[in-house]
Amino acid sequence: MQPEWAGRPKLLAALNHAAAARLVTVIAPAGYGKSTLLALWHADPGRRRALAVLAVDTRDNDPVLLWSGILAALTAAAPGPQWAAVARLLRQTNPDIDTAVLPAMCAALASQAATTGLCLALDDCHLLTEPACHRQLAAFIAALPANCQLLVASRRNPPLRLARLRASGRLLEIGSGELRFGADDAAWLATTASAGTDLPADTAHALIEASEGWPVAVHLAARAMRHHADTTTVLAQLTARHGHLDDYITEEILDGLSREQAVALARTTVLERLTTGLAHAVAGDDLPDLDARHPNGLLLVPLDATGEWFRHHHLIQHALRRRLHRDEPHMLASLHRRAAAWLRTQDRTEDAIEHSLTAGDTATAITSIACAYMAAINTGRRATVRAWLDRLGNDTVAASAPAAITAAWVAAVSGDRPAVEHWLRIAEHCGHQGPLPDGTASVPSAAALVRAVFGFGGLKPMTEAAQIAVEQETDPTSPWYAMARTALGCAHYLNDESPAAIEPLRRATASHAATPMIRTLATGVLALAQHHLGQHEQAATTAAAAQQLAEHFGLQHAPQANMAYIAQAAVAAHQGKRDRARALLEQVLALRRRIPGLSPWPTLCALTQLAELQLNTGDHVGAAACITEARALFDELPDPHSPPLILLDRLDRHPRRPQRATRQATTLTAQEHALLRLLPAPMTLRQIAAHRRVSLNTIKTQTRAIYRKLGAANRAAAVTTARRHGLIP
Incomplete structure (x- = not known):
């Protein structure tokens, strides 16, 4: 902290005495000292609460990145084991922010608040424009435990519904009037x-x-x-x-610098975040000394406790950037290329991608994206990958096989089945020869892996695609080797060909290059195949190993680990532990129903297994609901004679008493069933519409249909009726 920026005792006193406020807003234009106030409060010996600060940037419009950043800030401010559960949830392929991450984070905050209060401060919050992030922050504020608060520093009022907090006296507002100097x-x-x-x-x-x-x-x-x-x-x-104060600012900042130093300093404004090494790589050796920990008149804002990463004050950056655009517009692309090159040497590929895209260096950007997309997808950040592709543009993506394969994966994990085939066909006609930057052996192999892993085209195409991938992915040190064999083993198991599933699954589980998710999936399906073959002791051992892998890698709530718990349910049912089997299957289904876009096959496995278990225990209503839900999934697949569907037919013919609830279950459409499962959740219809990615009017129409078919007058009555008849848990 530069010594002349110390002070502001009245504002610090207001913050220190605002423990009852659930939300603090610091709203003012650039240059009013919002970030400085946070830094002063962080250093204030009179502060009574732990303070976690996150400097928001545009990338945080990906909700997973936003909440991962928040978790990192909280962990730094108040280290402890209380954050471990939140970290595991955020590592999943499709983290459920609304109904899993936020409750877990608030539970961790409550644990922390029992010993000391905590304030989470989000600086530069005006950079958040994604409605999902605003909705999640509003829910977070509403659920904050006692002795915790959120501080939002922004250039404009955030859309967080402040009226109720203001009326209840739980809002502290600091604006430009309070920040203005006297x-x-x-x-x-x-x-x-x-x-x-x-x-x-x-x-x-x-x-x-x-x-x-x-x-x-x-x-x-x-x-x-x-x-x-x-x-x-x-x-x-x-x-x-x-x-024209930015001109004045520029002159004052550059006062005492040589012309070469002034030019170099202006060049660093292409960087939103800096380290000394990055700044010199971009601007050259004439750059004046940069150190956010010591006063040098440059108004640098530290972004971490060590001062290694920092940024220019926004106002300074704006003024110097204008100078750069005026004096050296021809250098802009080159400066971004330099930044990208340095960041790649530091394994900061995602930061490098941003600079390559800004530089218009599409070839380098595509190569970097092709290397980074799978790691991003595996940690739930498909929105980040989609944003990269959007910046490239559809024409550029369509001209590159690696980019088209990336687009196909994003479409697949988003459940956009038509787009999956669209991008795969484009990739196959791009004429790309040889391996791809992501490490796959060829375009045919990469396309086959997408088709085999998700199985949207049905079991026969799924099996054929898996065989193509196995033939091409022959390097045991590649993660694609294990993925191809896992996909083939899954296809054989689903085709009622368990003997053929064993060998590829064993190879996948033995691969040291397999990702944690693939290894866990392969082990779970191997246990199911062993159980199907009557190898019950081996199946129990393998299923236990699959569950241990899921827990070791923090994948208990990841969809890719579902087969481990389906296998555990099969073992439990065989051992007569029917309640445990049912609980495991319902847990799997609850997770998969919350996340759109998943492969239908694990869901079908869980539904058919649960239906069989319910029939064997006399729960005909519950079985009918599972069968109806499974048939709705099959209606979207071109597999009229697949083994799972044959099993459903057999279960559907199981003798049972006709019941009114069964008729109710069969009259609800698949979409109505999916909506019915969300009605017990603490979500408004508008939030449900956003979650399901449909319009509010569609949700209202489906809700009215559910009420009519269940004979319910309102939402609460519909939930009660559905539970009484076993339509929802």
Whole structure:
């Protein structure tokens, strides 16, 4: 913290005495000292709560990145085991932010708040524009436990429904009026900046009048007074620049630098976040000394506790960037290329991608995206990958096989089946020869892996695709080797060909290159195949190993680990532990129903297994609901004679009493069933519509149909009726 920025005792006192506020907003234009206030509060010995600060950037519009950043900030501010469950949830392929991550985070905060209060501060929150992020923050505020609060620093009011908090006295609002300097502040700042020389009262008032109390202008003017015996000269310059203060700021910041240093400093403004090494790689050796931990007049804002990463003050960056665009517009693309090259050497591929895209270096960007997309998808950040592809544009993606394969994976994990085939066909006609940057052996192999893993085209195409991938992915040190064999083993198991499933699944589980998700999936399906073959002791051992893998890698709630728990359910049912088997299967189905876009096959396995278990225990209503749900999934697949469907037919013919609830279950459509399962959740119809990615009117129409078919007058009655008849848990 630069010494002349210390102070602001009234604001610090307000923050320290706002423990009852659930939300604190610090809203003002650039240059009013919002980030400085947070830094001052962080260093204030009078602060009574732990303070976690996240500097938001545009990438945080991916909800998974946002909440991962929040978790990192909380963990740094209050280390402890309480955050482990949240970290495991965020590592899943499709983290459920609304109904899993946020409750777990609030539970961890409650544990922390039992010993010491905590404030989470989000700086530059105006950079968040994604409605899902706003909705999640609003839910987070509503669920915050006692002794915890959220602070939002932004250039504009966030869409967080502040009226209720304001009316209840649980909102502290700090605006530009509170942040604006008065004459006393200006006098104190100028005295500090000029090493003890008192500023006359009339000069202080003149300074406030010229700057309108704008803190950054007051700071720069006070700094300039160090070098001017006549303060009226500084005031005259400031007044003359009124309305063009960024020019004034630029001149003050560059004062004392050589021309070469000024040029180099302006070049660093292409960077949103800097380290000394990155700044020098981009700007060259003429760059003046940069160190956010020591005063040098450059208004650098530290982004971590060590000061290794920092950023320019936004106002300074804006002013210097204007200078760069004016003086060296021809250098912009080159500077971004330099940044991308340095970041790649530091294994910061995702940051490098942003600079390559900004530079218009599409070839390098595509190669980097092809290397990074799977890691991003496996950690639930498909929105990030989709944003990269959007910046490339459909025409550019369609001209590149690696980019088209990436687009197919994003479509697959999003459940957009038509788009999957669209992009795979494009990739297959791009004429790309040889391996792809992601490590797959060829375009045919990469396309086959997508078709085999998700099985959207049915079991026969799924099996054929898996065989193609196995033939081409022959390198045991490649993760695609294990994925191909897992897909083939799954296809054989689903085709009622368990003997043929054993060998590829064993190879997959033995692969040291297999990702944790693939290894867990392969082990779970291997256990199911062994159980199907009557190898019950081996199946029990393998199923236990699959569950241990899921727990070891934190995948208990990941869809890819579902087959491990389906296998455990099969073992439990065989051992007569029917309640445990039912609980495991219902847990699997509850997870899969919350996440759209998943492969239908594990869901069908769980439904058919649960239906069989329910029939054997006399729960005909529950079995009918499972069979109806499974048939709705099959209606979307071109497999009229597949073994799972034959099993459903056999279960459907199982003798049972006709019941009214069965008729109710069969009259609901698949979409209505899916909506019915969400009605018990604490979500509005608007939130459900956003979750299911349909319009609010569609949800309202389906809700009215559910009420009519169940004979219910309202939502609560529909949920009660559905539960009474076993339509929902």
